[in-house]
Structures are given as C-alpha cells and as structure tokens.
Amino acid sequence: xxxxxxxxxxxxxxxxxxxxxxxxxxxxxxxxxxxxxxxxxxxxxxxxxxxxxxxxxxxxxxxxxxxxxxxxxxxxxxxxxxxxxxxxxxxxxxxxxxxxxxxxxxxxxxxxxxxxxxxxxxxxxxxxxxxxxxxxxxxxxxxxxxxxxxxxxxxxxxxxxxxxxxxxxxxxxxxxxxxxxxxxxxxxxxxxxxxxxxxxxxxxxxxxxxxxxxxxxxxxxxxxxxxxxxxxxxxxxxxxxxxxxxxxxxxxxxxxxxxxxxxxxxxxxxxxxxxxxxxxxxxxxxxxxxxxxxxxxxxxxxxxxxxxxxxxxxxxxxxxxxxxxxxxxxxxxxxxxxxxxxxxxxxxxxxxxx
Numbered sequence: 585x586x587x588x589x590x591x592x593x594x595x596x597x598x599x600x601x602x603x604x605x606x607x608x609x610x611x612x613x614x615x616x617x618x619x620x621x622x623x624x625x626x627x628x629x630x631x632x633x634x635x636x637x638x639x640x641x642x643x644x645x646x647x648x649x650x651x652x653x654x655x656x657x658x659x660x661x662x663x664x665x666x667x668x669x670x671x672x673x674x675x676x677x678x679x680x681x682x683x684x685x686x687x688x689x690x691x692x693x694x695x696x697x698x699x700x701x702x703x704x705x706x707x708x709x710x711x712x713x714x715x716x717x718x719x720x721x722x723x724x725x726x727x728x729x730x731x732x733x734x735x736x737x738x739x740x741x742x743x744x745x746x747x748x749x750x751x752x753x754x755x756x757x758x759x760x761x762x763x764x765x766x767x768x769x770x771x772x773x774x775x776x777x778x779x780x781x782x783x784x785x786x787x788x789x790x791x792x793x794x795x796x797x798x799x800x801x802x803x804x805x806x807x808x809x810x811x812x813x814x815x816x817x818x819x820x821x822x823x824x825x826x827x828x829x830x831x832x833x834x835x836x837x838x839x840x841x842x843x844x845x846x847x848x849x850x851x852x853x854x855x856x857x858x859x860x861x862x863x864x865x866x867x868x869x870x871x872x873x874x875x876x877x878x879x880x881x882x883x884x885x886x887x888x889x890x891x892x893x894x895x896x897x898x899x900x901x902x903x904x905x906x907x908x909x910x911x912x913x914x915x916x917x918x919x920x921x922x923x924x925x926x927x928x929x930x931x932x933x934x935x936x937x938x
Contacts (some may be wrong), residue, residue, distance in 0.1 A: 588621055590677070591621045591622065591623050592675060592680070593612060593626065593684065594628065595608065595625065596647070596744050599691075600687060602773050607903045608906075613625070615919040615920050620924065621924075624636060625747045633678070634659040634661070635658055657674070681699050683695050688718075688767060694717055705931050714898055717898045721798055726872060726873060727872060727893055730872050734892060735803055736757065737799065737800035740754075741796050745791060750783040750784075753799055757799070757802070759777075759778055760776045761802050763787060764798050765790045765796075765797055765798070767794050768794065773789050773906060803884040804886075806884065806886075808885055810823075811911040813917075816874065819867050819871070823852065824911075825862070826853070827907075830845055831845075850911060851914055854885075865883070871895075875896070879900075
C-alpha cells in the first residue's frame, strides 16, 4: 500500500492575521483526508521562529500560552542572535507544503520564495502571483491595462503624506471615499472618509501599516465574491456569493471574524447571464494576475450588469466563516475534497514546471 503524502501545514506568522491563520490551520486539520495525507504542523511564531507542533495540540488556547513553547520542536530560529537551522531536514523531508499564513510575509511571495529555494512543492500561487495580488496598486494597474473595470484610485508613498489634501480627493472621488494600505488583508487599516478630520486620521492609520497607500472612490454597488480553483491554464469557478451589510459601512475585520455583522447569501440572486459574466471575468482575472491553485475574486455589481473588480485574495481564509469554503460547498465541492484538489494542483504544477 502506498504511504501517505506528508503535508507541511505552515501557519501563524508575523502578520496581524496570525490568529486567523491559526484558526484556518485548525479547520484544515479537522477536515483534511487523513487516509491520504499525514499532516506535520509548522507553526511560525509572531517573532518569526519556526516550530513543529504536535497535532493533538492544535487548538487556539495552546498558542496563547507562551509556556507551551517547550512542547514544540524548534526548526528555524531567527529571533535570537544565534540562528539555528539544525532541524531543517524536518521541512525538506515533506512531500508538499500547504501555507496558510495570511498577510505580510506569508501571502506576499516571501514564504513562496523560501519554499521555492528549498525546492518544495506548495499550495497556492507562486512568488509573482502572490506578490502582485498582495499589492492593491499593482493589481489594479494590471487589471486596468488589461481592459477590465476597476475602482478609480490614486497611489501615494509615505513621503507624499503632507501634500495630500482632503478637498482634492473629495472633488476627485466624491464622498465618501476610502483610504487603504496597499498590502494588508481582512480590511486591516482601511478607513472610510467623510470629512477632513476622518481623512487625516485615515492617512495616519494607512501609513502606519504600509509605506504605500491607495485612495479610491466608494462604489455604491452590490458586493459579490467568486471563488476560483485550478492552475493557470484550466481554472474553474464557484457560484457567486453576496455580502449584504446590515448597516451602511464597509465589510470590516470585525464583521468578518468577530461580530459577523453581515448577511451572506450563497448563491447570490443574479440573472444567469450576469452570474456567467462574473464567473468568466473571475477566470480572466485569475490568469492575468498569474494565480495558481486558488483565489477569491471580489467585485462590485453596479447597476444591472456593470462589473467592477475590487480585490483578489490568493490565500483566503479556511475557517468555518470563510467565503471561499462556503462558495465551493454551495457549488458541490466539500472542504475535504477541496483540500485534496489543492494539494494535487500543487504537485501537478511542481512536476510540470520543475
């Protein structure tokens, strides 16, 4: 009988989405097909150190208590002066890596570059696709230059902050408008601007999280999402889902992970032609941005059939609340099957291009 594939589930990380990553990893551990896969959990602490965590310890309370560190096997230690690589063979002996680190250093191509240097297959987009989609500015430019509709925006660097005037953008975009750091997920650092005071507060917040920000118009349209699965040449799409906010604000981090203060409708109520158009555009976006494995394409539907692309997420959440999983479940693919497909797609790409 063929032995199981050894999957390295990389979670945690240094970003602000550390806890979301842990929740995703715990959920994956629960539903991955254990007949086919042996999972080795590789936890990256907030300090950047790598540990192997026993599967029985995969619960949130374990990671909250720092005294539990002694139960973990250190692999790569970066936070101390004496950097330790003694147990790196624990990583190199794995068959495939499943990175589930959201945000900076995990979703932006950094981790993907390290795994590529280690010559390890990994789930999800490669260095280029990950880096592109993590940067809202670059994403928008590529989509715009490909003839797709995006939210009107302007980009600014930190040294330009003092010259930014509220009235200029109020005239340009109307009110309200948004200020966003270019490289954060889960709506972290995003603020809606209605006046001069909220504008300067939004700038402070956005530049705290990134040296580059975008200022963009607020689209008063329906907020829809479509999941994509596959490698660049043959992706498939899920049904569309809609996020209906219970107030007039935007879809915040708390809405997504704490208060659940929005209604999710899957499948979204759409004319068949509009749904087909959205799914077709999602595939085009996936291919233009050099995505592999998976992505969630977020769009606005403005009017009857005008589609405006908002953002693309190459490493969506894998928790019970995650839209990506819900969209595939409504399409007929359960989480266990989805995880297996993602791992097989990673191996297929690796052997095809290496």
